[in-house]
Amino acid sequence: MQNWRGVARRKLWLADAMLLMVAIIWGSSYAVAKQALWFYPVLGFLAIRFGLTFILLLPQLRGDGQRAVRPGLPLGLVMLGIFLCETWGVMLTSASNAAFLISLCVLFTPFVEWAMLRQRPSNRLFAACALSLVGVWLLTGGTSLSLNLGDGLMLAAALLRALLVCLTRRLTADMQVPPLALTAVQSGVVATGCLVLGFTLPGGLPALPQSPTFWAATLYLVFFATLFALYAQNLALGRTSATRVSLLMGSEPLFGAIIAGLWLGERLELLGWVGGLLIMVAALGTLRLGRSAAPVAVISECRPATDGDFSPSRKGEAL
Numbered sequence: 001m002q003n004w005r006g007v008a009r010r011k012l013w014l015a016d017a018m019l020l021m022v023a024i025i026w027g028s029s030y031a032v033a034k035q036a037l038w039f040y041p042v043l044g045f046l047a048i049r050f051g052l053t054f055i056l057l058l059p060q061l062r063g064d065g066q067r068a069v070r071p072g073l074p075l076g077l078v079m080l081g082i083f084l085c086e087t088w089g090v091m092l093t094s095a096s097n098a099a100f101l102i103s104l105c106v107l108f109t110p111f112v113e114w115a116m117l118r119q120r121p122s123n124r125l126f127a128a129c130a131l132s133l134v135g136v137w138l139l140t141g142g143t144s145l146s147l148n149l150g151d152g153l154m155l156a157a158a159l160l161r162a163l164l165v166c167l168t169r170r171l172t173a174d175m176q177v178p179p180l181a182l183t184a185v186q187s188g189v190v191a192t193g194c195l196v197l198g199f200t201l202p203g204g205l206p207a208l209p210q211s212p213t214f215w216a217a218t219l220y221l222v223f224f225a226t227l228f229a230l231y232a233q234n235l236a237l238g239r240t241s242a243t244r245v246s247l248l249m250g251s252e253p254l255f256g257a258i259i260a261g262l263w264l265g266e267r268l269e270l271l272g273w274v275g276g277l278l279i280m281v282a283a284l285g286t287l288r289l290g291r292s293a294a295p296v297a298v299i300s301e302c303r304p305a306t307d308g309d310f311s312p313s314r315k316g317e318a319l
Contacts, residue, residue, distance in 0.1 A: 026252045078164045
């Protein structure tokens with residue numbers, strides 16, 4: 001019995017360590033994406049990144065994976081809108097602001113469910129919304145709620161992520177859609193959409209970048225922020241609770257702000273840190289309230305990094 005408990009503790013420790021590593025990787029993805037955008041425009045960058053992801057996941061569409069095509073096409077279009085808003089937002093605002101603002105997806109989700117399912121959120125969720133509003137006010141300056149274009153795009157991306165979570169649940173309910181196959185279809189839609197937009201706009205897309213920095217950043221996002229992260233989440237969810245997963249993953253915005261400061265030299269003022277932490281508290285409080293209210297998406301399900309993983313695995317269970 002004692003040996004069994006020791007093995008269980010080691011498995012739990014390994015799951016926690018992997019989730020914390022994913023939170024760090026996702027936190028770094030803002031700075032990495034911002035750096036890649038120095039060398040290539042948004043549409044081309046997204047087409048390359050999600051095109052590579054689609055190619056790597058293409059074998060997942062064999063057999064049962066064909067069931068992912070029907071829901072994956074409309075969900076991929078929503079995902080295209082998310083990443084257009086999010087990637088342009090990262091380019092136009094600081095990586096620190098992006099990391100905190102996109103986490104509002106968790107708070108938006110119950111209100112999107114209210115609009116779609118007519119399930120009114122509890123009064124405590126309205127209080128969490130007010131707390132996050134104060135956080136956004138402090139994060140963006142603290143004098144007036146004047147968002148720049150990048151901040152506004154990040155908020156739009158957060159709202160679209162909440163919509164994607166709800167649509168994923170609706171379109172994949174009782175279908176047993178393989179998560180990797182769904183991610184493959186969505187990635188293909190994003191890559192195709194960006195290519196079409198890129199070549200129809202005046203001037204089209206430039207030649208592929210030659211910079212090793214660009215390709216290193218892109219491959220990092222594909223292999224670590226998408227494939228490894230998805231594997232680690234699914235492995236950890238088999239060994240620990242969804243609540244524990246969400247709380248560990250909730251540290252991602254904080255890592256995003258820290259890495260942006262160390263890597264890109266961005267500096268948040270004291271009011272900015274207070275605002276970002278208030279947003280995190282509101283998001284995590286929303287997850288805790290989800291245990292007794294309508295199902296609420298966990299942070300890993302509408303995560304604020306550009307990884308392309310919106311798979312409806314057990315992450316979607318009520319907390």
